[in-house]
Amino acid sequence: MNRPNLAKFDPELEELIELEEKRQEDGLLMIPSENLASPAVLEAAGTVLTNKYAEGYPQKRYYTGNQYIDKIEQLAIDRAKELFCAEHANVQPHAGSQANLACYFALLQPGDTIMAMNLAHGGHLTHGHPVSLSGKLFKFVHYGVRQDTEMLDMDEVEKLALEIKPKMILSGFTAHPRAVPFSRFAEIAKKAGAYAMADMSHIAGLVVGGVHESPVPTHDVVMTTTTKTLRGPRSAVILCKEQYAKQIDKSVFPGMQGGPLEHIIAAKAVCFKEAMTDEYKEYQKQVAKNAKALAYTLMADGLRLVSGGTDTHLMIIDCTNLEFSGKQGADILAECNIYTNFNMIPFDTRKPADPSGIRLGTPALTARGMKEKEMQIVGQLIADLLKNHSEEQKNMTKQAVTELVKSFDDK
Numbered sequence: 106m107n108r109p110n111l112a113k114f115d116p117e118l119e120e121l122i123e124l125e126e127k128r129q130e131d132g133l134l135m136i137p138s139e140n141l142a143s144p145a146v147l148e149a150a151g152t153v154l155t156n157k158y159a160e161g162y163p164q165k166r167y168y169t170g171n172q173y174i175d176k177i178e179q180l181a182i183d184r185a186k187e188l189f190c191a192e193h194a195n196v197q198p199h200a201g202s203q204a205n206l207a208c209y210f211a212l213l214q215p216g217d218t219i220m221a222m223n224l225a226h227g228g229h230l231t232h233g234h235p236v237s238l239s240g241k242l243f244k245f246v247h248y249g250v251r252q253d254t255e256m257l258d259m260d261e262v263e264k265l266a267l268e269i270k271p272k273m274i275l276s277g278f279t280a281h282p283r284a285v286p287f288s289r290f291a292e293i294a295k296k297a298g299a300y301a302m303a304d305m306s307h308i309a310g311l312v313v314g315g316v317h318e319s320p321v322p323t324h325d326v327v328m329t330t331t332t333k334t335l336r337g338p339r340s341a342v343i344l345c346k347e348q349y350a351k352q353i354d355k356s357v358f359p360g361m362q363g364g365p366l367e368h369i370i371a372a373k374a375v376c377f378k379e380a381m382t383d384e385y386k387e388y389q390k391q392v393a394k395n396a397k398a399l400a401y402t403l404m405a406d407g408l409r410l411v412s413g414g415t416d417t418h419l420m421i422i423d424c425t426n427l428e429f430s431g432k433q434g435a436d437i438l439a440e441c442n443i444y445t446n447f448n449m450i451p452f453d454t455r456k457p458a459d460p461s462g463i464r465l466g467t468p469a470l471t472a473r474g475m476k477e478k479e480m481q482i483v484g485q486l487i488a489d490l491l492k493n494h495s496e497e498q499k500n501m502t503k504q505a506v507t508e509l510v511k512s513f514d515d516k
């Protein structure tokens with residue numbers, strides 16, 4: 106990217122940005138929550154819209170001079186509604202954590218009970234972990250996967266819901282590789298008299314691509330981050346039924362946030378437009394196909410994946426029977442420019458800072474144009490390196506990664 110003013114005024118910072126650009130180009134970016142935003146998304150995010158204060162909503166601002174900002178935010182709202190077939194969209198949440206909290210505060214009172222997935226089984230910090238504000242302000246009861254299958258047992262989820270009668274049931278995961286049974290979650294919420302909320306942050310792109318069920322028709326409120334599979338800027342959006350629109354809007358502003366980041370809202374609008382194209386839908390299908398191919402190669406090479414595979418864009422390697430932890434494994438891979446993240450696995454006996462799993466996925470590699478053939482190569486490189494991480498093997502892997510990514514330059 107050309108940044109002549111930054112390069113002139115702050116060469117130190119410019120150099121660091123260039124190094125990060127190179128790291129992203131030269132490596133295999135396999136952290137499943139990361140992706141490559143398009144140049145158009147990046148351009149929209151780097152505009153003078155950052156100069157504008159626009160507290161409030163289109164046509165109801167607390168500042169003057171918002172005639173163009175209103176149109177930009179309305180474009181983002183309209184596109185989000187069309188893309189996800191939603192009755193109402195709020196495009197202002199700065200990020201997923203704020204969006205989640207805004208949803209809780211819109212529909213519940215502090216102290217109310219919410220049912221959500223256990224963090225170690227694939228939930229999220231803001232799904233009620235005690236260290237997060239969510240867990241401090243609301244009473245969370247966590248469901249999890251079965252120990253034998255590492256899959257959700259929806260009859261157990263239903264039993265728990267009917268027993269504890271939560272005010273809200275939250276579905277959607279960050280580190281569970283299987284499809285989320287959204288309609289079943291919605292049915293259970295209805296039976297239990299609870300709000301149905303979905304956090305589809307990881308899989309929103311797959312939903313748009315038609316490779317994962319959408320929670321929007323069946324849930325009261327749905328939020329998603331706009332990065333990850335969706336491939337937009339780092340931010341979030343809330344979708345809900347019209348009957349909750351006022352509560353959600355009030356909860357985001359003035360409840361949770363002040364001035365919206367209109368440059369990022371513009372970048373979200375670009376992302377939503379991109380997501381309406383056939384090319385984007387093909388990309389999402391390829392993300393899922395690549396994940397299956399990668400999982401197959403890793404398992405064929407003797408690695409154990411949590412739940413025995415994936416239905417989505419991500420998978421988790423269980424390092425329990427390897428000679429290192431998930432963190433050490435992720436560090437070994439990173440030394441060879443293969444970027445993944447260490448992660449808890451269900452029923453992990455290790456600690457979150459040094460857990461047993463390595464989480465990896467295919468969104469960014471697919472964005473570079475890689476297909477099943479390359480997933481076999483990448484899977485083989487990872488499996489070989491995790492089995493033998495001698496210096497010689499590391500050098501061979503680094504070389505192979507360089508050659509592979511080079512062949513995808515400019516694609």
Ligand code: DSN
Nearest residue numbers: 137138201229279280
């Ligand atoms: N940090 C995100 C992830 O990696 O899944 C979730 O917020």
